[in-house]
Amino acid sequence: MTASIASDVSMAKVAASDVYSALRQSILDGDIAPGTRINIDAESRRLGVSQTPVREALQHLEGDNLLVYNPGRGYSTTPLLSLAELRSLFEFRLLVEPWAARSAAVDRLSNPSAALRAELKVLELQVDDTANASQDLLAHDARFHDLILSSAGNPVVQQAYVQTHCHLHMFRLYPPDLDGRITLTEHRGIRDAIAAADPAAAEEAMSEHLRNSFHRFARAFGAGSAASPSAAVGRITP
Numbered sequence: 001m002t003a004s005i006a007s008d009v010s011m012a013k014v015a016a017s018d019v020y021s022a023l024r025q026s027i028l029d030g031d032i033a034p035g036t037r038i039n040i041d042a043e044s045r046r047l048g049v050s051q052t053p054v055r056e057a058l059q060h061l062e063g064d065n066l067l068v069y070n071p072g073r074g075y076s077t078t079p080l081l082s083l084a085e086l087r088s089l090f091e092f093r094l095l096v097e098p099w100a101a102r103s104a105a106v107d108r109l110s111n112p113s114a115a116l117r118a119e120l121k122v123l124e125l126q127v128d129d130t131a132n133a134s135q136d137l138l139a140h141d142a143r144f145h146d147l148i149l150s151s152a153g154n155p156v157v158q159q160a161y162v163q164t165h166c167h168l169h170m171f172r173l174y175p176p177d178l179d180g181r182i183t184l185t186e187h188r189g190i191r192d193a194i195a196a197a198d199p200a201a202a203e204e205a206m207s208e209h210l211r212n213s214f215h216r217f218a219r220a221f222g223a224g225s226a227a228s229p230s231a232a233v234g235r236i237t238p
């Protein structure tokens with residue numbers, strides 16, 4: 001089972017199909033530190049598998065931007081985002097996600113509020129169980145934002161968003177809302193505005209959530225207010 005692998009990959013042999021999940025978890029948890037060179041032979045022995053599934057997993061993780069490949073040096077984990085890279089990421093999100101929330105907040109069958117309500121229930125049930133709080137929050141946040149992006153019905157925008165791998169990069173910095181309560185409150189506001197088919201409120205709620213989220217992460221750099229991406233990004237309306 002993936003859960004037992006995540007808790008202790010070194011204790012048990014890992015099925016070849018789970019090598020990707022196990023390595024990804026180790027990188028996200030920081031067990032494999034940023035900038036670490038990956039020794040394929042050592043990883044295959046640690047996980048109890050041949051080198052083939054390890055190589056396949058490493059290619060997959062390179063696609064996630066969690067690894068970089070250098071000829072002659074092999075794979076190593078990508079460095080954590082710098083403050084400038086974090087700001088760029090949030091400037092991009094501020095361009096597309098408030099627009100997506102506005103587009104989603106319509107009185108049509110495509111309105112994702114029922115799916116968002118179900119997704120919020122998942123985190124509400126998990127919020128008092130802190131065993132895997134950061135990973136639960138990461139998975140919830142990715143699903144919540146994906147639901148809104150996909151309901152906007154623009155595959156080009158959605159693909160550009162997916163390729164940023166924003167959640168993986170953000171949560172490698174640190175989980176800034178460890179118990180998920182701040183995220184729950186802000187996500188409820190976005191869901192309520194979308195459920196009410198109020199485009200302006202949905203756009204504003206998403207903008208505020210992203211600005212707040214940026215400031216929570218930027219605090220790690222000691223530059224929370226001075227680094228605001230909001231001044232540089234205008235509001236886009238369809």
Ligand SMILES: [Zn+2]
Nearest residue numbers: 141145183209
């Ligand atoms: Zn969120």
